[in-house]
Amino acid sequence: MKQYLVVCLGNICRSPIGEGWLRHAAMVRGCRVKVDSAGTAGYHVGEAPDRRSVAAMKAAGIDISGQRSRKFVRADFKKFDRILVMDQSNLRDVLALARGDEEAAKVALFDGTSDVPDPYYGGDDGFARVREQVRVAAESWLDTDF
Ligand code: 4NP
Numbered sequence: 001m002k003q004y005l006v007v008c009l010g011n012i013c014r015s016p017i018g019e020g021w022l023r024h025a026a027m028v029r030g031c032r033v034k035v036d037s038a039g040t041a042g043y044h045v046g047e048a049p050d051r052r053s054v055a056a057m058k059a060a061g062i063d064i065s066g067q068r069s070r071k072f073v074r075a076d077f078k079k080f081d082r083i084l085v086m087d088q089s090n091l092r093d094v095l096a097l098a099r100g101d102e103e104a105a106k107v108a109l110f111d112g113t114s115d116v117p118d119p120y121y122g123g124d125d126g127f128a129r130v131r132e133q134v135r136v137a138a139e140s141w142l143d144t145d146f
Contacts, residue, residue, distance in 0.1 A: 002145050003034040005080040006110065007090050011039030011069040013120050014086045016049035017131055018110055020057050020064040021138035031146045036080070038072040040093040045069050050120070056127040060135075077103040084108055084141070087115040111137040 006018035015037035026033040039045075047069045048054070057064045074097055076083065083106050085091050091109060098104040110116055116133055119126035 001032045001034060002082070003080045004036075004141070005072075005076050005083045006035070006037040006086075007040060007072050007083060007094055008037075008086040008116075009039055009041050009090060009118065010044045010120065011037055011071075012044045012047055012050045013053050013118065013127070014116050014130055014134065015039065016053055016064050016067045016069075017057060017134050018084065018086070018116075018138060019067060020062045021131075021135050022141065024062050025135075025138050025142045029142055029146065031142055033142075034080075037067065038070050038076065040072050040090055042071040045071055050127075052119070052124055052127045053130075056124075056131045059128075060131060072097075074099075077106065080106065082106055082108065082141070082145075084110040086110055087118065110134065110141075112140070 004022050006015040008015040019035050019037040022035045049064050049067050054065050094107050119130050
């Protein structure tokens with residue numbers, strides 16, 4: 001079973017969408033996966049996803065409202081096969097915690113070579129764009145890994 005951890009800064013906007021799409025795409029394909037998400041910062045620990053992320057995913061028929069924010073911890077390097085981060089800043093923060101090549105090799109940008117921009121301070125259209133960018137990338141990971 002493949003194990004994915006999706007990481008952004010606050011774990012309330014982008015990575016909950018990533019978790020939702022990976023789980024959904026795995027279900028559609030009949031792939032067995034473990035999926036979780038986390039933030040490099042602890043500002044929102046214990047909170048549900050941002051209501052704009054919940055609404056954007058609800059419009060696609062996916063309920064992410066039950067997720068709760070948690071902080072990325074070093075133990076995650078052992079628990080997951082892939083640690084997929086949303087932008088260059090997340091990449092730097094997670095790689096700074098990696099010990100050795102094996103842990104560092106698990107870390108990649110969720111959308112290959114592109115950042116998924118932080119929609120937190122923008123409008124609802126930013127969340128719809130993130131939802132679509134992350135959907136395509138999530139499908140691509142499952143098509144690559146299975
Ligand atoms: P996320 O968005 O990293 O996609 O969850 C953010 C959420 C909250 C904050 C920044 C980004 N914040 O500064 O509180």
